[in-house]
Amino acid sequence: MIPAAFDYVRADSIDAATTALAEYGEDAKLLAGGMSLLPLMKLRLAVPSVLVDVGRLTDLTYVKDAGDHLAIGALTRHRYLETSTLLAEQCGVLRAVAAEVGDNQVRHRGTLGGSVAHGDPASDLPAVLLALDATFVARGPNGERTIESRDFFIGFLETALNPDEMLTEIRVPKVGHTGYAYEKFNRRAQDWAIVGALATVVDGATRVSLVNMGTTPLRAAAVEKALAEGAAPSAAAEFAAESTDPSSDMTATAEYRKHLARVLVRRALERVAA
């Protein structure tokens, strides 16, 4: 399968990338590792007329200690996250889930920023960032702005980024190396999650987020509320499907996904509590 024809532009700076986006408009897409975008283009589900390749902006590959948080460059690959000692010590949950994305080949190419900007509710890492209340930094023709993760994921493959903006950095809190559990349910090891559930402890409170339970990654607010009021993990997990709207597809019905959410949240909560 071959993508539909497109013009290829290689950006040698963030400004060059956003200038190209401004010039070509909504038909242009940024290409980072390509692990999400290229499969869609091969299936002709995405047909951008211009690809702006930002894959060589290696300045945006980093995990830095920025005082009260960690700053991660948008083009940092999953493999880099997986092997980062700083990330393992200061934000172990993100390192651990990065190691569960796709397979080795995908993790060698795929980037954190690409995964986030793609806005797929079935991706693992957006759910982690949502649970951590991460902050996203975007650069556009009018300068830089920050977007909170709760405002970032708007709909299926839709984010708060403007068509002429590029995600440049992801900021996560320092939450230490322990206190998390991620349950990913799929049919084959490398597949997207049919449903995923993350429990992670931040400042003594347990946060819960869900993968593939709606058009965006979701926080399981009802579960978090029950836990805050003292409910046991198994009781709190019963609320896992509340306010979710999962799709039915060839891998699972919506009803089954809701069942999985309750089971996986319970397992994640029990692992975190253990």
Next chain:
Amino acid sequence: MIPAVQISMVVNETTQFHEVEPRTLLVQFLRDVCGLTGTKVGCDTSSCGACTVLVDSESVKSCTMLAAQADGASITTIEGLGDAGWHPVQNAFHTEHGLQCGFCTAGMVMAAVSFLAENPDPTERDVRLGLEGNLCRCTGYHNIVKAVLKAAESMKATS
């Protein structure tokens, strides 16, 4: 008319300089332009790993990378693996009979070479996880895992 892009990369220690359509996939470039047909196209959807090659020493599915993205990179395919004769991973696949029909083999071997570079002393479970991106439709996984473990041993002994 979409303008072509000029790309240059080192494939198996030979510089390849060509003009291609931007949408040319790396696997098409390797097979159709460079004539290196050892790399297979299996699922063509980034699932099976048959098209795995090394890009700057890391395993990559060449059906899900544009040739233009590999401009300037160093590529190793199954044809370029051994220095003189077979690579230890190829030897181990031979002696452990780590193949049945052989279609997935080139991708398995390339994925295993990259995996062992990152994990020189793996357990059996590490190997199974490390090869999760490669499918064998003959289901011959058991001997493939044995072969990778044997290759790890022989590479340690000679390093």
